[in-house]
Amino acid sequence: MLKNHIGRKPLMFPKPTLERLKLYYALLLTENKDYISSDEIAKRLKITPEQVRKDISHLNITGKPKVGYHIPSLLGELSELFGISVTDNIIIVGAGGLGSALARYKGFEKIGVKVVAIFDNDSEKIGTFVGELMVLPLSDLQRVVKRFKVRIAAICVPEESAQEVTDLLVEKGIKAIWNFAPAILHVPSGILLENEDITRGILSIKHMLDKKG
Amino acid sequence: MLKNHIGRKPLMFPKPTLERLKLYYALLLTENKDYISSDEIAKRLKITPEQVRKDISHLNITGKPKVGYHIPSLLGELSELFGISVTDNIIIVGAGGLGSALARYKGFEKIGVKVVAIFDNDSEKIGTFVGELMVLPLSDLQRVVKRFKVRIAAICVPEESAQEVTDLLVEKGIKAIWNFAPAILHVPSGILLENEDITRGILSIKHMLDKKG
DNA sequence: TAAAAATTGTAAGAAATTTTTCAAATGTTG
DNA sequence: CAACATTTGAAAAATTTCTTACAATTTTTA
Structure with a gap:
């Protein structure tokens, strides 16, 4: 409960x-x-x-x-x-395939979610556009979080930098981490962590296909 | 159980x-x-x-x-x-942002999953490349499913065509549907359906942020 | 309008899952 | 080597979740 x-x-x-x-x-x-x-x-x-x-x-x-x-x-x-009536401004960290797909995802509007920025460390990506959003460097993080009152951040970086990014986000005031990296993250108590590792879904499928019908 | x-x-x-x-x-x-x-x-x-x-x-x-x-x-x-030792060849239907990101996802190898093809209906997309894979028309579905003994298909098409695609896949012999579309799909009994609707994750976050911590 | 049918709401019982407890086993230390 | 600390394993208790059963309510129909 x-x-x-x-x-x-x-x-x-x-x-x-x-x-x-x-x-x-x-x-x-x-x-x-x-x-x-x-x-x-x-x-x-x-x-x-x-x-x-x-x-x-x-x-x-x-x-x-x-x-x-x-x-x-x-x-x-x-x-x-589910707090759908209140719109949450969220940010995405990692402008790779998954991060970009997420940024363009159409389904957010109807559940009260708006992507206000996408970040990356890669200087090749910074300044390019994903949909309507320009990819920003992580040095802009603090400003954006304050400005748009962002509480939620989606992590779409590779496994090896996921924890580092998480720590940074928490430091800048993010209250909930939506983790798409296949990594077990640690967050301070009081910070919400929701794991969205897509491999979990297919593990279920494989298990069921082999073991049952 | x-x-x-x-x-x-x-x-x-x-x-x-x-x-x-x-x-x-x-x-x-x-x-x-x-x-x-x-x-x-x-x-x-x-x-x-x-x-x-x-x-x-x-x-x-x-x-x-x-x-x-x-x-x-x-x-x-x-x-x-989880049947990880056995490699499953899977296909992806829908070469939009999400489908492409999924096709390029690195994490599949270590759980015994290999993406063997990506399909789309859009003639603009057919023939273009997503990573190493050429986007194929749905008319190639049957051939690919047979050839690679594909049991699992990921659905990354818009909500409105998801059911139609599902029916087609089942007809062609697919045994498990991994659904990324934000739609409630119907499958015949005996066919496995795993929903991966990403909005569910953020609904949890919104609920928890507002109602608790 | 009275009887019949469909559907909700809930209490009680059953089942599943988690937590508690503690004995047995295996290292570790003096 | 003996006493001690740690850790597993498993049974029992507690809790949570689901199912069953049925009474209450509203619409439909005769």
């Missing part, structure tokens, strides 16, 4: 519930009906409707028997839960 | 355990000592040593009191568990 201070509702979410709530959010975004039943969400996501109802029961929302849940309300609750 | 047929050991893994085992694998890859204790693994990954021991107890390996676990053996067990 993740505890939460403010009142209103219990506001404690089992971690697995939180993961599923993200899926509901993604699903509902593409839905253009007004109402949806737990049964339908369940079928689409291959889980049980009871599970869906239980998850949703954590939110400040209530469904209508025989009709289902009001999708805009559900989306509203989930937006609030 | 994920059940498994072949004997030797119980070979059933709680899903959370499996996730942590991947982390151990990543951690141990960068380690060059001979032995490591549950305590050290735990400290690095910010979990408890008991948890680590319990996880490792699922494997066909046993630690030495006062010394710890033999790292090469542990790596060997984990490699086998």
